[in-house]
Structures are given as C-alpha cells and as structure tokens.
Amino acid sequence: MxxxxxxxxxxxxxxxxxxxxxxxxxxxxxxxxxxxxxxxxxxxxxLPKEAPGTVQHDFWRTIYAFELILTAERGRTTRLARTRQKVSRVGEIATLRDWALADRSTDGFDMLLERKMPELTGEAIVLRHADQFDARVVSAAQKRLEAAGVDVSRLPRTAS
Incomplete structure (x- = not known):
C-alpha cells in the first residue's frame, strides 16, 4: 500500500x-x-475562478462538489443548470439566501451531509460569511444545520 x-x-x-x-x-x-x-x-x-476566501469562491466550491458527486453517481457529466441560471439572474448571495430561507433543505444539502461535508453546504457558507447576510438568513442557516445534527461550532471559519 x-x-x-x-x-x-x-x-x-x-x-x-x-x-x-x-x-x-x-x-x-x-x-x-x-x-x-x-x-x-x-x-x-x-476549480472556482473566484478569489479564495470570498462568498463567491465558497459558493462555486459547493456547486462543483455537488456536480462532481452527481456525475460520479450517474456515470455522465451532470451540471446544475437551473442553479447556474438562477445565479446568472440574481447572483450567489441571493441564491444562498433563498436556500437558507427555503421551507426545506436542498438535495445538495442532504447529499453533502451524507458525505460528511457540512462545510460545503450553502448554509455553512452563510455562517462563514455572516456579515454579507441579514440576521434572519444567518439564523435560518444555523437552525437548519443544527436540526441536521451539525455542530456549527466545529465548522471551519475559512473555506479551506
């Protein structure tokens, strides 16, 4: 070995x-x-072209992770077309806000938690960049992670 x-x-x-x-x-x-x-x-x-440490870089890390997981599972290249279209319309921050405030978690959230990658969830990005979101969004992100059994105090404070 x-x-x-x-x-x-x-x-x-x-x-x-x-x-x-x-x-x-x-x-x-x-x-x-x-x-x-x-x-x-x-x-x-x-993979992301955006500057490391930015909310945009963290967001694209999540998108690439989910696409790579789906590609491996399905045996063919899979892109999150609707998510990419939404980001083109409203941007990464609004997309993250909508994920955090949604009534239920996204498939990506669940899939990343199953693979023990809570730091890559959109909710973790919101917490890492809390200064870019209002308190309601940050609270919703924290509650979703905690409800899923994630110890938010153990999440990395930086992307890497």
Whole structure:
C-alpha cells in the first residue's frame, strides 16, 4: 500500500485538475477513502475562478462538489443548470439566501451531509460569511444545520 501521508501532502499542494481527477479515480478503485476524499476536496478548492476566501469562491466550491458527486453517481457529466441560471439572474448571495430561507433543505444539502461535508453546504457558507447576510438568513442557516445534527461550532471559519 502506498504511503498515504506522502500522497496526502502531494494532493494538498496540487494545482493540476487532471492529476487530481486521476488520483480520485485511482483511490476509488484502490478503496483508499482518505486519498479519494483529500483529492476531491482539493479539486473542489481549485476549480472556482473566484478569489479564495470570498462568498463567491465558497459558493462555486459547493456547486462543483455537488456536480462532481452527481456525475460520479450517474456515470455522465451532470451540471446544475437551473442553479447556474438562477445565479446568472440574481447572483450567489441571493441564491444562498433563498436556500437558507427555503421551507426545506436542498438535495445538495442532504447529499453533502451524507458525505460528511457540512462545510460545503450553502448554509455553512452563510455562517462563514455572516456579515454579507441579514440576521434572519444567518439564523435560518444555523437552525437548519443544527436540526441536521451539525455542530456549527466545529465548522471551519475559512473555506479551506
């Protein structure tokens, strides 16, 4: 079995999308969940064109994560066309606000929680960038995460 510590260090420093995709596929075949997860998270980190640390970068990390999960499950490229159209119309912040205030969680929220990635949910983004949302939106996001069993105090304060 390859030295996963060395592999994880390579992944953490990688900026090559194709290399990361290859590592994800190889780790999946070899059932190396830690390597697969690290490469997936790194890929999602480097895909957005927006500046790291911004709400826009965090938003697109979430979109790419969900699209990658759906693509892997369905065996064909899957894009969130309606979400992308909405963002084109109203922007990332309004989309996040609407997700947080919706009567029920999105499929993406549920899917990310199932995969132990609560930090990638739209609600976590709202909490991370609370200064860009009104108190009602932040409260709704926190309540949804807590209702789903997420300890919001353990969520990362920054995207990475």
């Amino acid at each position: 390859p030295d996963s510590t060395r592999m994880l260090a390579l992944i953490a420093a990688c900026h090559d999308e194709e290399k990361l995709r290859s590592w994800i596929a190889n780790a999946r075949k070899a059932e190396q969940k830690d390597v697969e997860d690290a490469a997936f998270r790194r890929l999602v980190e480097i």
